[in-house]
Amino acid sequence: MKRLVDFFFRMAAFCFLSVAGSHAQNQPDSLTARESKALRIYLDCDRCGADDFDYIRTEIAFVNYVRDRKEAQVHILITTQETGSGGTEFTITFIGQHEYAGNNDTLKFVSKKEDTDDIVRQGNVRVMKLGLMRYVAKTPQAGQIAITYNKPSAPKAVVDKWNYWVFNFDLSSFLNGQKSTSFVSLYGSVSANRVTPAWKINLSVNGNYNESNFDLGDRTISSFSRGRSFYGLVVKSLGEHWSAGLSNSVSSSTYNNTRLGINVAPAVEYNMFRYAESTRRQLRFLYKIRYNFYRYDEETIYEKTSEALINQVLSITLDVKQPWGSVRTSLEGSNYFHDFNKNRVELFGELSLRLFKGVSFRVFGEVSRIRDQLSLPKSGSTPEEILLQRRQLATQYSYFASIGLSYTFGSIYNNVVNPRFGN
Incomplete structure (x- = not known):
């Protein structure tokens, strides 16, 4: 068996070198002088x-x-x-x-x-x-090069009967299964948005349902989660660098143990660069004070079935796209006024760099310090809910990260398109 594998490797190497040598000698695809x-x-x-x-x-x-x-x-x-x-x-x-x-x-x-x-x-x-x-x-x-001009017909006055309002309805589903497992996910949303240079209005309602079933032979494990929410945002432009707004949300989530959650948050934002430059660079500072009312499905670890609280949030976001690569990073901190120890800090970063000829580097990730899990149920979570991630779990931190490096060398040209056997 070992000899057979070795034979195939030798034949593959021979074929590869033969083809490479043939192309190097014949150059059938080389560029003309022009x-x-x-x-x-x-x-x-x-x-x-x-x-x-x-x-x-x-x-x-x-x-x-x-x-x-x-x-x-x-x-x-x-x-x-x-x-x-x-x-x-x-x-x-x-x-x-x-x-x-x-x-x-x-x-x-x-x-x-x-x-x-x-x-x-x-x-x-x-x-x-x-x-x-x-x-x-x-x-x-x-x-x-030939340049042509298609003369347009006489222009007509355009009247926007919707006055910049855009509506969207979305309904989607996903099914997956085999003999002993099945999964179904349903999602629906309705949104209405109006964006002008002076105002930005976003309104949306959505709902989701997820169910998993596992047949273990002697028993069947079933787990589900569902959520519904309304979100509204109104933003007023205050010049090239400033804006002010108000956001509001109403939601319920079995994952977060929330039967009813209401949030209202006035906010102000400053962009160090002009908003007109947003496709290339942004450095935004956003501050908001948020009123929160929660009614819980189950009594929480703090022995609460409902509560009304106020917290503050400050976020800093840097987004840069340049020829050498791109950077996107954000730092957000929040705390409740009734207890400053109930706080959270989140740092997200994404960096893509072209270090030198042929070498690219990419890294992204997020790390969070968590001290504000007020909705955790006192009864805890079942093993099934933990394994299937159907419930929020107690933690003091969370993170994810990815890092990659690529090196490309050889011909500098990349003109040819050949779709055979796919891309």
């Missing part, structure tokens, strides 16, 4: 999937795509944020490098919520082509 002088671009888009990259390379074929940003003459950075109507605003930044250093530009494309993926990627490609023309004009490929 193609080698095409504009080199690096496409930087966290939201884009493999199919999107393939589509872009196919539709914009007059440039060379490189896999390292430092090799590029133009670094294209694509960032996104949601619009008030549920669509997406794409900010496409063209950053000139090498002989194009300092020659930068920014264009935008806004998609609608109902747009299909194909419509969205067509729109992005159209804007990218427009932005690339100032650079491509200085390359040999400029002679093969």
Whole structure:
């Protein structure tokens, strides 16, 4: 058996080296002299999937795509944020490098919520082509570029009969099972949102139900959880750096032992950078005072069946997207006024860096110090509820983390699209 495995490894290595050697000698896919002088671009888009990259390379074929940003003459950075109507605003930044250093530009494309993926990627490609023309004009490929103009019909006055209001209904389910186990999850929501430069209003109602069943032969274990909630938020713009708002929620949750929870919180926020720069950088300070009323399903460990409390929350959020990578981190602290020992501190961080040629580093995680679990039931939790995570459990901390490092080397070009056997 060992000899057979060794034989297969040797044959695989022989085939790999033969194919690699053949390509190195024959170079059937090498660039022509003209193609080698095409504009080199690096496409930087966290939201884009493999199919999107393939589509872009196919539709914009007059440039060379490189896999390292430092090799590029133009670094294209694509960032996104949601619009008030549920669509997406794409900010496409063209950053000139090498002989194009300092020659930068920014264009935008806004998609609608109902747009299909194909419509969205067509729109992005159209804007990218427009932005690339100032650079491509200085390359040999400029002679093969044709610019057309589709004259629009006479413009018509548009009246928004909905006055910026956007409504959404969502109903979803998930089923999973085999002979001895089954799982069902149901979710539904209704939302109404209105976003203008001066005001932001979000209203939503949602509910969920989850059930698990396990057949152990001599007995069956069943577990379920359910929750319902209403959430409302009203925010008023107070200039380029300030905003004020009020949030309200009404909820119930078997996981949190809450039959009824009511929260009302006025808040104020300061952004060190202008809100208009939010796609590239934000440093926000948010402070709110929150009134909380709770009626519990079961008596709590503090012998309460209901209570009304006030707490305060301060959060600091940094969000930066630059050619070298991105940083997103937030620090939030809260405490109850009736007992400052009932508090919580949460730190979240996500860092993605391009360290040097071909090497990327990514780390993200969250750690929390927890001292404010007021709703824990006095009766505790069953083993099934603990194993299936159907109940909030007593703890003084929580955490998760992930870290990764990747290294890519070889040809700097990344032009070819070959969908055979999948991506």
